[in-house]
Amino acid sequence: MSQGTRDIEALIETMARLPGLGPRSARRAVLHLIKKRTALMAPLATIMAHVAASARECSRCGNIGTEEICAICANPARQTGEICVVEDVADLWAMERGQAFRGRYHVLGGTLSALDAVGPDELHIPRLLDRIAEEGVTEVILALNATVDGQTTAHYIAEALEASGVQVTSLAQGVPIGGELDYLDDGTIQAALRARKRF
Amino acid sequence: MSQGTRDIEALIETMARLPGLGPRSARRAVLHLIKKRTALMAPLATIMAHVAASARECSRCGNIGTEEICAICANPARQTGEICVVEDVADLWAMERGQAFRGRYHVLGGTLSALDAVGPDELHIPRLLDRIAEEGVTEVILALNATVDGQTTAHYIAEALEASGVQVTSLAQGVPIGGELDYLDDGTIQAALRARKRF
Ligand SMILES: [Zn+2]
Numbered sequence A, B: 001m002s003q004g005t006r007d008i009e010a011l012i013e014t015m016a017r018l019p020g021l022g023p024r025s026a027r028r029a030v031l032h033l034i035k036k037r038t039a040l041m042a043p044l045a046t047i048m049a050h051v052a053a054s055a056r057e058c059s060r061c062g063n064i065g066t067e068e069i070c071a072i073c074a075n076p077a078r079q080t081g082e083i084c085v086v087e088d089v090a091d092l093w094a095m096e097r098g099q100a101f102r103g104r105y106h107v108l109g110g111t112l113s114a115l116d117a118v119g120p121d122e123l124h125i126p127r128l129l130d131r132i133a134e135e136g137v138t139e140v141i142l143a144l145n146a147t148v149d150g151q152t153t154a155h156y157i158a159e160a161l162e163a164s165g166v167q168v169t170s171l172a173q174g175v176p177i178g179g180e181l182d183y184l185d186d187g188t189i190q191a192a193l194r195a196r197k198r199f
């Protein structure tokens, strides 16, 4: 096998390690890239090298950026009084796409998990408590996933904040916009029913 | 928006153009890459740049390699008497994984399509006819997809080869190994029934 063939095989194997791609889709993606090697593959390699060299975690909130302090934390227009706690940067991005939240974030980087030995320290919960004191926070919005681990973590944080006097809220649960009841799980329907409002 | 944020957005948009990835899976893939930027993203960028610079189509068969003539065409152990005609390099890879074929390939790069104005010249069919004369080919195996366009192309090639006296065969159709009848389309079941063998 030539070096070139080995490189292509190595590329397929590396691509197959990305979430959402398996061996078959990695092969298809690599073939597509090779066919468009000038217009797509070379620029992708360049920008990937660039991001790999410059990306870093914000030392305050855990968001991804290129500076010590991320663009959101550094933005004076973002309210300092509200912190939205999310599990992952992907959730922060989802909140930002919603364009409804004007405060700042705190990225836990996961959820508490006895099974995986993830404790409060791993999730930057002490740092969250420090920020609440330092930044004059009045409300912490828990935007954690509606999973068992997510809700366990939410309860842990709510208890840890009890002494601080800060208001702790969480995202409303209910039927998503455009959601068809027939496709929703039972828990969502139950939560939506319990939180029902006068029409 | 900072340059770093723009780079990350551009990376997500570029990744989302790969087959099998949409915006959501591209975001997940990029986050994964950023989290593993030293162990995964930087090496991936390097190998991608490498392949983008070195990959090329074999001038004889259309396979992807790094030389004027690909590793399969250049391998003296591969039989020159048999050419397996495939639509795409992905199909060539699939045949090679099967490890059953010891001859050489001819990659069409698509199928005949009146709709997309793809004619015999675009598919390197004249080059296939040249190769049959030059390489002393005795059998052409049509390994085209069992789609309408694939089968139209197979019939076209079979007719084009009629005068050459070369034997033209095609892959058998039938029930895949491990295939459950209940999950097969009707055409496959019909083809398998027509091609039934004494048990
Ligand atoms: Zn930040």
Ligand SMILES: [Zn+2]
Binding pocket: B058, B059, B060, B061, B062, B063, B069, B070, B071, B072, B073, B074
């Ligand atoms: Zn070749």
